[in-house]
Amino acid sequence: xxDSAFATDDFIRSRIDAWLRDLGSVRRLAPKTLEAYGRDLxxxxxxxxxxxxxxxxxxSLRDLRGADIRAFMAQRRSESLGSxxxxxxxxxLKSFFGFLEREGILATEAFNxxxxxxxxxxxxxxxxxxxxxxxxxxxxxxxxxxxxxxxDMAVISLCYGAGLRISEALxxxxxxxxxxxxxxxxxxxxxxxxxxIAAVRQSIDTYLGLAPFKLWPEDxxxxxxxxxxxxxxxxxxxxxxxxxxxxxxxxxxxxxLRHSFATHLLGxxxxxxxxxxxxxxxxxxxxxxxxxVDTEHLLESYAKAHPRG
Numbered sequence: 001x002x003d004s005a006f007a008t009d010d011f012i013r014s015r016i017d018a019w020l021r022d023l024g025s026v027r028r029l030a031p032k033t034l035e036a037y038g039r040d041l042x043x044x045x046x047x048x049x050x051x052x053x054x055x056x057x058x059x060s061l062r063d064l065r066g067a068d069i070r071a072f073m074a075q076r077r078s079e080s081l082g083s084x085x086x087x088x089x090x091x092x093l094k095s096f097f098g099f100l101e102r103e104g105i106l107a108t109e110a111f112n113x114x115x116x117x118x119x120x121x122x123x124x125x126x127x128x129x130x131x132x133x134x135x136x137x138x139x140x141x142x143x144x145x146x147x148x149x150x151x152d153m154a155v156i157s158l159c160y161g162a163g164l165r166i167s168e169a170l171x172x173x174x175x176x177x178x179x180x181x182x183x184x185x186x187x188x189x190x191x192x193x194x195x196x197i198a199a200v201r202q203s204i205d206t207y208l209g210l211a212p213f214k215l216w217p218e219d220x221x222x223x224x225x226x227x228x229x230x231x232x233x234x235x236x237x238x239x240x241x242x243x244x245x246x247x248x249x250x251x252x253x254x255x256x257l258r259h260s261f262a263t264h265l266l267g268x269x270x271x272x273x274x275x276x277x278x279x280x281x282x283x284x285x286x287x288x289x290x291x292x293v294d295t296e297h298l299l300e301s302y303a304k305a306h307p308r309g
Contacts, residue, residue, distance in 0.1 A: 007042070007049035008056040016041060019099045040092035047072045061097075061106055066113035069093070073114075083117040090116055125251035126263040132160050135242050135252070136203075142241045147210035151222055151230070152238045154200075154207040158182075159257035161200035163265075163278050166232045166254040175217035177204065186280035194278060 008016070020038055023029045029037070048056045051068060076086060093111070100106040127135065136156055143149035158169040168184050176183040180201065182194045196204075208215070213223050222230040235254055243252050262275050 007045040009058075011058060012045070012056055012061070015100060015103075015105065016045075016096070018103075019096050022099060023095070036088060037092040037095065040089045041096050043076070044072055044089075044093055047075065058106065061100070061108065064108055064110045066110050069110055069114050073117075086117040090114065125249070125256055126260040127248070127252055127256055129260075129264055131246070131248060131252070132257060132260045132264075134246055135239075135248070135257070136160065138242055138246060139238065142238060142245070145225075147207065147212060148225065150203070150207040150210045152235060154203040155222055155230070155235050156238070156254065156257065157200045157203040159254050160261050161197055161203075162194050163258050163261035164194070165258060166235060168280075170220070170222055170230055170232055170235075172221045173218055174215045174221055177221065184280065190280060192277065192280050 016038075019041075020034065023037060024031075024034050045056050048060060048064075048068065051071065052060055052063075073086060073090070076089060081089070090111075097106070097108055097111065101108075136153060139153040139156055140146075140149040143152065155166070155169050158164045158172075159166060162182060162184075164182075164184060165186070168186055171185060172182065176185075180196050182196055183191060184194050185191050204221075207222075211223065213227050215221065215223075220229045224230050224234070232254075239252065239254055242248065243250065258279070262279055265275055265278075266272070
């Protein structure tokens with residue numbers, strides 16, 4: 001039974017129960033999400049009951065205004081509910097009223113003037129320089145077949161040493177590899193040139209020297225053991241092994257190595273515009289998140305090192 005059990009009349013209560021059944025059996029929401037949605041709607045109905053001076057009826061919902069919804073959201077925010085949770089609350093309310101509209105019971109425009117709370121972008125979790133280097137160095141210890149070990153090391157090196165997405169690394173062809181640069185095709189088919197530092201170039205050359213397959217210029221660079229294009233899942237599994245072996249956090253993924261590339265460059269005084277180009281970001285605002293990451297790491301280091309930290 002939801003929090004709305006004593007805040008609504010029998011008809012609204014029956015519609016809430018029908019909505020929850022629909023979410024569970026038809027839309028197949030996860031049990032935890034279903035529980036949260038029911039709780040969110042129950043709290044809204046309890047608020048309305050107090051706001052309107054009696055149990056919520058169909059007429060109460062017909063009279064609903066945007067100001068009523070804003071007042072409820074303001075109350076929830078005053079209870080220290082974060083933007084992400086508030087967005088879920090609003091999603092639950094819209095879902096219920098959408099259900100009423102589909103059932104031909106009620107249509108309201110009250111939600112048209114309500115904006116979804118802005119959810120702050122989560123900061124990428126970068127590895128330290130030592131962790132990133134240890135991850136690459138330990139790769140060959142995870143695999144008995146030298147060419148497979150060299151392949152995985154080359155892919156992981158590209159994520160950290162060139163800032164590539166895992167999909168970009170695995171879509172490289174032999175023709176994309178030049179003396180000291182890579183031609184990388186990123187999101188939306190946008191092509192960029194990425195410089196190759198000596199260590200990354202050496203890891204690729206080592207792999208090519210050991211690979212048992214003949215690779216033509218148009219062929220994908222990284223191959224599976226049967227000769228097909230390498231699956232990203234295999235590199236993700238390799239990172240899982242490395243996390244376990246090195247005691248790294250769950251956030252240490254192939255993509256975290258790309259974050260580490262950007263964060264470490266910025267920490268060494270790298271130009272934000274140049275980092276934007278290297279990462280293939282369409283907007284500088286996307287790259288600017290790394291300034292927050294770098295500041296966060298700086299403050300953490302300061303807190304640990306300062307005598308009164």
